[in-house]
Amino acid sequence: MWRGVAIASALVMAGGCGSDPTPRTISVPKPVEWVADGAPDIVVGGPQGGAGQFAVECGFDHAAPDDPIVHASHPGFSHLHQFFGAVGVDADTSNEQLMDSATTCDQQLDRAAYWSQTLVSHGESLTAHRMIAYYRAGPGIDPTAVEAFPPGFMMVAGDAGAADVQPVEVVSWSCGATLDRATLPMDCSASGTLRLNVVFPDCWDGSLMVAIPGRRHVAYSSDGQCPVGYDVSIPQVHLAFDFPAVDPADLALSSGDIITAHADFWNGWDPVKFEREVRHCINRDLACSVVS
């Protein structure tokens, strides 16, 4: 169900609109391949303070069976999602509404929407009490080359339809902020926090605001290079969702099996502030904020 249909409102940047005189046949749309190619070369993390980054810490806003990317304009079509950042985001939220929204983040100029599935423990749905978003250059990427992605930009990381465990570089679990990560949740009763890490693609095709049928718009870099066709280095977004430590047995996700973890990002940052943070903190390789 995750490999859904891209909605027209997300396609305004896709090209061809308006000037093409040929009537288009609206037939069954092709499915969108939401999952980007590749994975980071390394597990992203470790002691902070060395590499440039900025980070925001956001509280839980609400949970709803909405997905403004995959099921835009179709409230209730999704599995249950937990939302962080922009307040009150739902399937009908517009870009303009997003940019004007309040935020649960400490950075008040970050009105991005961040969401993921909820954790299901012995049948009970659990939400994370906070989410941290780290923005960095991708592994080995020249930090001076990283560019801000535009307002309204959307992307997905992780595979809600995964049939096997996902690459630990993309989706991983840890007890808090440690680089000690695994593909499946573990017992974190000692530290009290079970963290889901989702690492987004760091390369963009420079044009599409979201994936469209037959065309992905983002990819992961490798060996410090973005792949052909995805030449724009963008900040690598690493989302960390902090759940209470729970019994690692009998865990599932609202999207299905525990291996189906994924997360979504919709850029609602104040564009001036976002470009400033990219320039100051990533391009100049400064650890503007450290959050663990």
Add this chain to the structure above:
Amino acid sequence: MTTRHRLAALAALSMMAASCGGAANEPAAQADTTVAEATTTQAPAPAEEPAQESTTTQAPDPAADGILEVPGEYSTIQDAVDASSSGDLILIAPGVYNEAVDVETDGITIRGLSRNEVILDGGTTLDNGIRVLGASNVAVENLTAINYTNNSVFWIGSTGYRASYITTQRTGDYGIYAFDSVDGLIEHSYTQGSKDAGIYIGQCYPCNAVVDDVISEHNGLGYSGTNSGGELYIVNSVFRNNRVGIVPNSGSYELCYPQRETTIVGNVVHDNNQDDTPAIDVALLAMGNGILVAGGIGNVIERNLVFNHARTGIGAVPFLEDTPNDDIPTREEWGVDCATARNAEITIPDGAILWDSFDNTVRDNVVSDSGAADLAVASVLTDTSTLGNCFAGNTFTTSAPSDLQSKAPCGATATGDWAAGALNVIAWLEEQASMPPSVDWKTAVLPDIEPQPDMPNAATTPADPSTAVMPAIDIASVSMPADPRNN
């Protein structure tokens, strides 16, 4: 920052700490209850453009004289900063400035004309009052910065920094914050109501920095320094009515561990049991301690006056890091500088690690009225007597283990029964959950700030970037401070 990391600490066997710290040691009546006039000062109308008697038709460059006036010549501080070049002085007139100023220019001085009347106000929505991004030798002087979601004044990656005559209040992280920065001075400043620490210097070795003549109160932590030290001095200052006073600490969540070689001399540290402040988790865990070395090495703590703490006056305890990112450096690695260490390979340990406190020297302090122990040293996994911490010349009544100054002399081998009166490290972990929780930093009830002394001759003193460095300091000349209770 140290959020969500827990200090492993010690509890007295006779855990009368809570009762001693509560009613009996309520913060001594503070004289500083005057309503701060400064915070209600209204922004004046922008000053008239100074008459520039130019004989040409060219518009005069307001920066040409090296003094950039706000709002007279530039309507915002950021505009003036962006127009400045090294050596310039940005001179700010009294008023309220709702700005978050980013500084990229080396060698500038940002100065208020009146410390209590030049107010940067983040309105609890802007992130940092003044953020210096890798720029060298930037000085910030004679102003107040309040209500920022992160920090009031912040240097990141800078070589050469100075904060003088700064007042901060009500921030989500720190008041005055120097991270990954070296060669600095924080002086004549006042910080209040920061959720993390009023003053913080972190991730540097050697730091080459001095904290001199500051007052830090009603914060989660008065001073915190994670993985910092080496020519780092905290002197002639007051840390009072925080949850914890002075806390050098180690952790592998940031670089340049362990914390080492901070020299803490001539400070007044008292009543750090304040339970109505904003606070990060570690401040709840470590509540009620005056000077607490949490997994630090080779610190020198001398001639401080320390009193009224629910737990310890001066303690050296372990720091438990639940989810470490690297193993603990060996003794042979303690001398590695930060620039080298940051590029070292990491080895993720299997499970939690415990940063013990080694080789700290506690000498000639006057410590009294501590609920658990005036002087304390402890470990969990290691024989505490082998850690090399020493105590000499202190005036005190209680210690843990008992008779500590005899058992752990400086310059001689530890002797005696270290089990007698030893502290139970685990108890503080257990007690953390029952500590009064953090108060929202945005709404915490804070005392009014008494008007703070102005920088002398702010209007006429030239800018001098060469003063944004660590000054020469003669530690031997720093004396035991006067007892404020005798005033």
